[in-house]
Amino acid sequence: MLESQERAYKTALEMVVNQMNDQIKKLEGKFSDLTVSLEFTQREVDELISDIKEQTKSSHEKIKQLEERINHQEDYIRKKNVRISGVEERDGNETWEQSVKTVTSMLQxxxxxxxxxxxxxxxxxxxxxxxPRTIVARFSRYCDREAAMRNARKLKGTNIFLDDDLCPASQAIKNAQMPQLKQAKAQGKIAFFRHTKLIIRERYNVGAAAGRGRQPTGDTDEGTAASASTRGQQTVGDAGGVGGVERGAKGSAQSGSATDVDVQVAGTWSDGKEEGFPSLPTPRSDVSLLLSHSASGASP
Structure with a gap:
């Protein structure tokens, strides 16, 4: 009887174990399916994240391009504007007609x-x-605006300043470079802005042209031209290589001493027609001949 009960217990235990094994196998199968599904879902999520990142990057680039175009358009619209600071302001509310009269009087x-x-x-x-608050003045013609900016050096010592009217983004770029501008000027270099680009140049000396050649002279704005003088042949040009030319001279052999000569660093030697730059007088034919010989290496 005990043996029969023992066999019954063993049979029942085996059935329970078999049932548990079946349940475990089913669970393992479900877990495997869930793992495959999760891996597939993760791949899809990763692909979506990658696509979103690329689309976000592309959107940022397009937004940046649009902002640059908008800033360029805004600067272009302001092209004929000038910001004038330091002009005495009337008591009370100053109308725009009064501001026009004030600026016109200052220009004259x-x-x-x-x-x-x-x-x-x-x-x-x-x-x-x-x-006094800053005045924003808009000229009818761009050439008038440039004439005012070229003559701004005459305001030295008057506490009146003329500056470009830029959009906020361009003005921020310009303001960020002001420490370099001040440092360059403190070192005796020529420093000025072209729009938002800071131009820094060394000062050069150009020797006096020999014989009967007259000295090219002319008033030059510190912001647009440099005073340059050295003996012999000197290549002078702007950082971008615009209109740089070689100028040769006999120097002190015939004239007795080197002479400081104001020259336009950017633009051409003869016409100086680059926008925003003062024109220089054309050298006499004998000096031009001397310069051409010096540039080619031949003896005059």
């Missing part, structure tokens, strides 16, 4: 410029203290 009295036409001029910002 301070810059000795007649006949420049303004479309509009107005103060910007809220008046907070006794200091």
């Amino acid at each position: 009295d301070k810059l000795q410029l007649e006949g420049l036409e303004l479309e509009r001029a107005h103060r910007v910002g809220a008046r907070q203290d006794a200091n």
Whole structure:
């Protein structure tokens, strides 16, 4: 009887173990299916994340390009504008017509410029203290605006300053370079802005042209031209290689001493017609001949 009970227990135990094994196998199968499904889902998620990253990067690039185009368009619209600071402001609210009269008077009295036409001029910002607000003046013609900027050196010592009217993004780029501008000027270099680009150049000396050749002279703005003088042949040109030419001279052999000569660093030697630069007088034919010989290496 005991043997029969023992066999019954063993049979029952085996059945339970078999059932448990079957359940474990089923669970293992389900777990395997879930693992495959999870791996597939993870791959899809990874692909989606990669696509989203690429689309986000492309969107950022397009947004950046659009912002640059908008900034360029805004700067172009402001091309005929000038920001004028330090001009005395009337008591009370100054109308734009009064601002136009004030700027016109300043152009005539301070810059000795007649006949420049303004479309509009107005103060910007809220008046907070006794200091006058900046005036934004828009010229009718771009050439008038350039004439005012070229003559801005005449305002030295008057606490009146003329500056480009740039969009906020361009102005931020320019402001970020102001420490380099001040450092270069402190080192005796020529430093100025072309739009948002900071141009820094060394000062050169050009020897006096020999014999009957006259000295090319002319007033040059520190922001647009450099004073250059050295004996012998000197290559002078801007950083981008625009209009740089070689100028040779006999120097002190015939004239007795080297002479400082104001030259236009960018642009051509004869016409100086690069936009925003003052023109230089054309050298006499004998000096031009001397320069051409010096540039080619032949003896005059």
